[in-house]
Amino acid sequence: xxxxxxxxxxxxxxxxxxxxxxxxxxxxxxxxxxxxxxxxxxxxxxxxxxxxxxxxxxxxxxxxxxxxxxxxxxxxxxxxxxxxxxxxxxxxxxxxxxxxxxxxxxxxxxxxxxxxxxxxxxxxxxxxxxxxxxxxxxxxxxxxxxxxxxxxxxxxxxxxxxxxxxxxxxxxxxxxxxxxxxxxxxxxxxxxxxxxxxxxxxx
Numbered sequence: 001x002x003x004x005x006x007x008x009x010x011x012x013x014x015x016x017x018x019x020x021x022x023x024x025x026x027x028x029x030x031x032x033x034x035x036x037x038x039x040x041x042x043x044x045x046x047x048x049x050x051x052x053x054x055x056x057x058x059x060x061x062x063x064x065x066x067x068x069x070x071x072x073x074x075x076x077x078x079x080x081x082x083x084x085x086x087x088x089x090x091x092x093x094x095x096x097x098x099x100x101x102x103x104x105x106x107x108x109x110x111x112x113x114x115x116x117x118x119x120x121x122x123x124x125x126x127x128x129x130x131x132x133x134x135x136x137x138x139x140x141x142x143x144x145x146x147x148x149x150x151x152x153x154x155x156x157x158x159x160x161x162x163x164x165x166x167x168x169x170x171x172x173x174x175x176x177x178x179x180x181x182x183x184x185x186x187x188x189x190x191x192x193x194x195x196x197x198x199x200x201x202x203x
Contacts, residue, residue, distance in 0.1 A: 104129075107167035107189035108159035114194060115171060119153040130187075130194025152176050165189050170202075 104110045110129060117126035123144045135143040152174045159169040170184040185199030 104192045106161065107165055107187065108161050108169065110189045110192055110194060111159055111167050111169045111187045112156045115154040115156055118147055118151070119155070123147070128193075130189075130197075133193070133195050134197055150175055152178075157182075162186065 104113060114126055114129045114131070117123070117129065123131070123140075127140055127143070131143060132140075138146070154171055154173045157170045157172055159167055161167050165188055167187050167189060168185070169187060170182065173181045173183065175181065180203075181201060182203040183199050183201050185197060187194050188196045
């Protein structure tokens, strides 16, 4: 009983198994077997204990392991605008020059054209073809008036070349009153211009 009291005084809790053991002296002895109950430690309690131990340790700081968020940069290329090609202005069109008639070199052709210009009222052209040489020294205005006041039209009835610079021609000159006068003669032509004439009125 004394041993059981000492064990109880020591504060060991548990299940006490009591048995009798015979000693050599024949005195009954109480043997007290104290079995300490196993204390089950749950996972939650162990984790709490570790957390408490970690927080109570002096000078220990748990580093922040949070990874800062990253913002993805846009890799989209900025839109580019291709400037429109300037419109090409249409090149200025230069009008083709009026064809220049080749100078007449055939004597009979020159005589025929001379009288045709007078009939058409193109006196400047007739003057350039030899009227200046046939005016007898009269001015251009006087020469023009001589035809305008008397002649309506002149027609070359026949013409022929006598040589390279001489043509023979017969003409009918219709007057303003309707009458017709006829002339015949020769014309000397050089360089496409009548330089002289020998004309006779035949009717």
